[in-house]
Amino acid sequence: xxxxxxxxxxxxxxxxxxxxxxxxxxxxxxxxxxxxxxxxxxxxxxxxxxxxxxxxxxxxxxxxxxxxxxxxxxxxxxxxxxxxxxxxxxxxxxxxxxxxxxxxxxxxxxxxxxxxxxxxxxxxxxxxxxxxxxxxxxxxxxxxxxxxxxxxxxxxxxxxxxxxxxxxxxxxxxxxxxxxxxxxxxxxxxxxxxxxxxxxxxxxxxxxxxxxxxxxxxxxxxxxxxxxxxxxxxxxxxxxxxxxxxxxxxxxxxxxxxxxx
Amino acid sequence: xxxxxxxxxxxxxxxxxxxxxxxxxxxxxxxxxxxxxxxxxxxxxxxxxxxxxxxxxxxxxxxxxxxxxxxxxxxxxxxxxxxxxxxxxxxxxxxxxxxxxxxxxxxxxxxxxxxxxxxxxxxxxxxxxxxxxxxxxxxxxxxxxxxxxxxxxxxxxxxxxxxxxxxxxxxxxxxxxxxxxxxxxxxxxxxxxxxxxxxxxxxxxxxxxxxxxxxxxxxxxxxxxxxxxxxxxxxxxxxxxxxxxxxxxxxxxxxxxxxxxxxxxxxxxxxxxxxxxxxxxxxxxxxxxxxx
Numbered sequence: 001x002x003x004x005x006x007x008x009x010x011x012x013x014x015x016x017x018x019x020x021x022x023x024x025x026x027x028x029x030x031x032x033x034x035x036x037x038x039x040x041x042x043x044x045x046x047x048x049x050x051x052x053x054x055x056x057x058x059x060x061x062x063x064x065x066x067x068x069x070x071x072x073x074x075x076x077x078x079x080x081x082x083x084x085x086x087x088x089x090x091x092x093x094x095x096x097x098x099x100x101x102x103x104x105x106x107x108x109x110x111x112x113x114x115x116x117x118x119x120x121x122x123x124x125x126x127x128x129x130x131x132x133x134x135x136x137x138x139x140x141x142x143x144x145x146x147x148x149x150x151x152x153x154x155x156x157x158x159x160x161x162x163x164x165x166x167x168x169x170x171x172x173x174x175x176x177x178x179x180x181x182x183x184x185x186x187x188x189x190x191x192x193x194x195x196x197x198x199x200x201x202x203x204x205x206x207x208x209x210x211x212x213x214x215x216x217x218x219x220x221x222x223x224x225x226x227x228x229x230x231x232x233x234x235x236x237x238x239x240x241x242x243x244x245x246x247x248x249x250x251x252x253x254x255x256x257x258x259x260x261x
Numbered sequence: 262x263x264x265x266x267x268x269x270x271x272x273x274x275x276x277x278x279x280x281x282x283x284x285x286x287x288x289x290x291x292x293x294x295x296x297x298x299x300x301x302x303x304x305x306x307x308x309x310x311x312x313x314x315x316x317x318x319x320x321x322x323x324x325x326x327x328x329x330x331x332x333x334x335x336x337x338x339x340x341x342x343x344x345x346x347x348x349x350x351x352x353x354x355x356x357x358x359x360x361x362x363x364x365x366x367x368x369x370x371x372x373x374x375x376x377x378x379x380x381x382x383x384x385x386x387x388x389x390x391x392x393x394x395x396x397x398x399x400x401x402x403x404x405x406x407x408x409x410x411x412x413x414x415x416x417x418x419x420x421x422x423x424x425x426x427x428x429x430x431x432x433x434x435x436x437x438x439x440x441x442x443x444x445x446x447x448x449x450x451x452x453x454x455x456x457x458x459x460x461x462x463x464x465x466x467x468x469x470x471x472x473x474x475x476x477x478x479x480x481x482x483x484x485x486x487x488x489x490x491x492x493x494x495x496x497x498x499x500x501x502x503x504x505x506x507x508x509x510x511x512x513x514x515x516x517x518x519x520x521x522x523x524x525x526x527x528x529x530x531x532x533x534x535x536x537x538x539x540x541x542x543x544x545x546x547x548x549x550x551x552x553x
Contacts, residue, residue: 003464004367010359011376017356018383018435021394024404028397036397038404078287085283088276097284099550100291106485107537108493110510111299114517114530118305119298121317121523138295141287170279192385199387201496202510206517218389222396222500231393238387246385250378 022239029236036228051233060217067129067213068197071136075193078137079144080186084178086145087152098149104139112139113206120207127209135207136200140193147189147253148182155181184252191249195242214238299534306527315521325528335512339532342508345426346491352431353438353487354480361442361479362472384436392500395429396420399501421503429501430491437490438483445479446472481549488540492533509533 032042051057082101086094104112116135120127159181163173201215208216214234221231306325309318329335364376383391398404399420406416419425449472457467495510502508509529516526544550 007359007363007367011363014356014360014435015379017432018379021391021398021432022383022386024398025390025394037402038397038407078290081283082287085280085287088280088283095550100296101287104295106489106541108489108510108533110493110495110513111302111530111533111537112295112493114513114526115295115298115302117517118523118527119294119301122301122305134294138290141290195385199389201389202494205514215387215389218393219496219500222389222393235387235390235393239390242385242387243382246381247378250381 025232026236026239028232031229031232034229036232047229047233051230054227054230056212056217057214057230057234060212060214063129063211064198064214067132067136068194070133071140071197072190072194074133074137075140075144076186076190079141079189079193080148080182082141083145083148083152086149098145101142101145105142109202113203116203117206127207129211131207131209132204132211132213135203136197139200139203140197143193143196144186144189147185147192151182151185184255188249188252191245191252195245199238199242302527302530302534305524306531308524310522310524317523325525328525329529335529338507338512339509341423341506342492342510342533343536345423345430345508346488348427349430349434349491350438350484350487352427353435353483354442356431356435357438357442357483360439361446364439364443365446380436380439384440388433389496391433392429392497395425395432396501399425399428421501421506423502423506425501425503426498426506429497430487430494433497434487434490437486438480441479441482442476443479445476445482449475478548478551481544481547485540485544485549489537492536 027040028036029047030043030045031040031047032044033040079101082097086097089097112135116131120131125131159177160173163177168176199215201213201219204213204216205219212220215238218231218234218238221227305317307321307323309320309322309324310316311318360376360380364373364380368376400406401416401418401420403420405419409416419428453471453475454467457471458464462470493510495508495514498506498508498511509532513526513530516522516529
């Protein structure tokens with residue numbers, strides 16, 4: 001019993017460690033002071049308005065959204081196809097495919113960024129919106145893939161066979177049987193992929209030209225120590241933008257889990 | 262027969278053809294973009310750059326690698342990067358265990374859901390937001406020193422140092438360790454634990470002799486992320502590290518972004534690739550891929 005309360009004490013300490021920084025950084029968004037200092041001197045909301053009116057922030061936000069939407073859409077297609085293929089495979093080839101799909105997030109970010117930068121230089125491709133999207137889509141695939149493959153493992157193959165026995169061709173079976181069964185897992189994966197893309201900075205610096213995504217804008221501003229009140233607001237907004245899709249995604253997975261039982 | 266229908270039934274009757282058709286697009290993407298990019302990095306690491314025009318000169322030269330080996334600063338940076346990545350991994354294993362164990366073995370279903378969410382939220386809260394938070398906390402006039410002074414202790418000067426990097430990296434990647442450990446503890450059959458206590462083992466010995474070895478794949482799976490993510494970072498060293506806290510990533514970043522020497526940067530990036538390849542081979546042996 002005594003060791004159990006010791007474990008809970010440790011759990012409490014770790015949770016404080018995990019949450020204190022998030023809470024502190026959110027509080028700073030409402031600070032009146034032009035330079036971040038603790039304790040926070042005064043409460044203000046006008047930084048939210050100032051940030052919203054900053055053209056650079058708006059342009060960066062727009063680019064980040066455009067990249068995240070496109071990268072997520074591509075990851076949904078590639079990840080779902082890969083998962084459906086792997087679900088039909090024998091163990092040896094299966095391992096190779098799932099390993100390669102995992103590589104972009106299992107290998108250090110600097111490596112993925114450096115490899116893409118070298119490749120684009122090698123091919124004489126100018127850095128643009130599409131090079132950013134290419135990088136993001138690559139590391140987002142595994143997120144969708146993982147969600148879909150987990151679902152496919154639980155689904156009996158007999159449903160697909162029944163559809164074929166009833167005379168449906170592969171496209172029909174896909175559209176009317178497999179897709180509805182995978183839909184919520186694709187959705188959950190897409191939400192996580194969106195959050196991952198929206199927040200990524202390490203690979204993006206290597207694949208973006210002169211354009212700024214929102215994380216690149218934040219990184220630059222922190223480094224130069226400029227516009228810190230706006231950084232506080234943007235950081236608060238980015239936390240919301242990434243946490244909300246994740247909560248939704250967890251709900252999707254949870255609902256599907258309950259429905260399966 | 263409609264050609265699409267004919268194709269569809271052809272594909273349907275042959276299992277491999279259907280699998281191949283499904284795999285075509287993702288396969289082309291990964292081979293043509295990702296694996297080709299890693300190949301291009303290898304190739305360009307033997308190239309050089311024209312010092313005047315800044316254009317790439319194809320060819321085969323070991324000059325970049327010789328330059329990396331001859332200047333001790335690059336060895337020092339590599340050792341610092343790998344050393345901090347390793348200590349972050351050990352720290353996260355120690356911090357993750359109580360949470361993972363409590364989540365799976367001690368908590369009821371409701372509390373368990375709460376703990377799960379408590380781990381997921383910081384995991385997905387913006388990376389930059391969390392690094393920035395620590396920059397504010399560890400600064401000279403930050404939250405940490407304010408708290409220390411309030412309780413009558415002297416200020417700590419750990420902002421912008423290797424200590425700061427160790428704390429921040431351990432913080433950033435902790436959820437990546439908690440989740441796989443929890444998953445592997447969950448897979449341990451309760452009968453094994455009962456058998457151990459029936460044979461008269463105490464709780465601690467059961468943990469050390471039964472739970473810990475069986476959860477090893479989970480720990481290694483978590484270590485892939487904590488180690489690799491630290492190894493490949495340059496943003497955190499830039500924002501919370503001090504003078505002389507460069508990582509491999511910082512050298513790579515400044516050679517691509519500032520001096521535009523892609524071949525040299527590519528040559529240095531081959532090192533983390535080698536380190537991770539070794540790591541992943543060992544991880545595979547230990548069964549970590551089944552625990553991912």
